[in-house]
Amino acid sequence: MGLKNIWTSLLVLLDANLDAELQSDIEEDINRIYGVKGVGEVMIRQAGPVKMVECKILTSPSLSLYKAHELADKVEDHVTNNFKHVESVFIHVEPSKEKFVSAIVPVRDVNGLDSIIHGHFGRAPYFVILKISDENVVIEDFYYNEFLGEKKHVGVKVIKAVIKHKLDLLFTSRIGEISFHMLKDNFVDIYKTDEGLSVKDIKKKYRNQKIEQITAPTHCIEESQSSVSQS
Numbered sequence: 001m002g003l004k005n006i007w008t009s010l011l012v013l014l015d016a017n018l019d020a021e022l023q024s025d026i027e028e029d030i031n032r033i034y035g036v037k038g039v040g041e042v043m044i045r046q047a048g049p050v051k052m053v054e055c056k057i058l059t060s061p062s063l064s065l066y067k068a069h070e071l072a073d074k075v076e077d078h079v080t081n082n083f084k085h086v087e088s089v090f091i092h093v094e095p096s097k098e099k100f101v102s103a104i105v106p107v108r109d110v111n112g113l114d115s116i117i118h119g120h121f122g123r124a125p126y127f128v129i130l131k132i133s134d135e136n137v138v139i140e141d142f143y144y145n146e147f148l149g150e151k152k153h154v155g156v157k158v159i160k161a162v163i164k165h166k167l168d169l170l171f172t173s174r175i176g177e178i179s180f181h182m183l184k185d186n187f188v189d190i191y192k193t194d195e196g197l198s199v200k201d202i203k204k205k206y207r208n209q210k211i212e213q214i215t216a217p218t219h220c221i222e223e224s225q226s227s228v229s230q231s
Helices: 002-013 020-031 065-082 154-165 177-185 199-207 221-230
Strands: 038-047 050-059 086-095 100-107 126-133 137-144 169-172 189-192
Touching: 020 038, 020 050, 020 065, 050 065, 065 086, 100 154, 100 199, 126 154, 126 199, 137 154, 154 177, 169 199, 177 189
Parallel strands: 050 086, 100 169, 169 189
Antiparallel strands: 038 050, 100 126, 126 137
């Protein structure tokens, strides 16, 4: 037992990882947090019963410095609140080296890049999920809006259904208050587009930087619900 205690103490002094299972659990948990594009270099240091965690997270290259700090704070709070004996967490934030972003577009039909933009995020019959890189645009998936017949918070339900794609961008002409804030809280940038354009048109405008960001909801909750009840 004495030799074991000495060996453990030496490992602590050498900054060795004494809990590979905890390291794996933390890495897996952080990877689930929206806005995190990858996790690496998870180190666990120990001082008596107290553990200190240090790791690197990857984020979208387009994420602002303010949002990157906000994401780091979110990760730190999550780890300290969900893992016993973890006293402190230090997060290094780095832009992901992946040269693509994930985008979602509400569309009227399923016609590849010629699909036509629908006028409202939550009420679109379909959504196209895109991977946009410097070289090309690839359609990753089409999603059918299974919540179309419901009256309230359809956009929120759609977001929860497609959140697994770790979206970076949304292109839409209109978006409600709750959906807007939910996406912004999950580090998704929202861009203004015109109803009736094709996905191909949006791709060109985005690459040529001829598209503006939406910085506030385009309509309030009351307007959204009344328009649904009238339809």
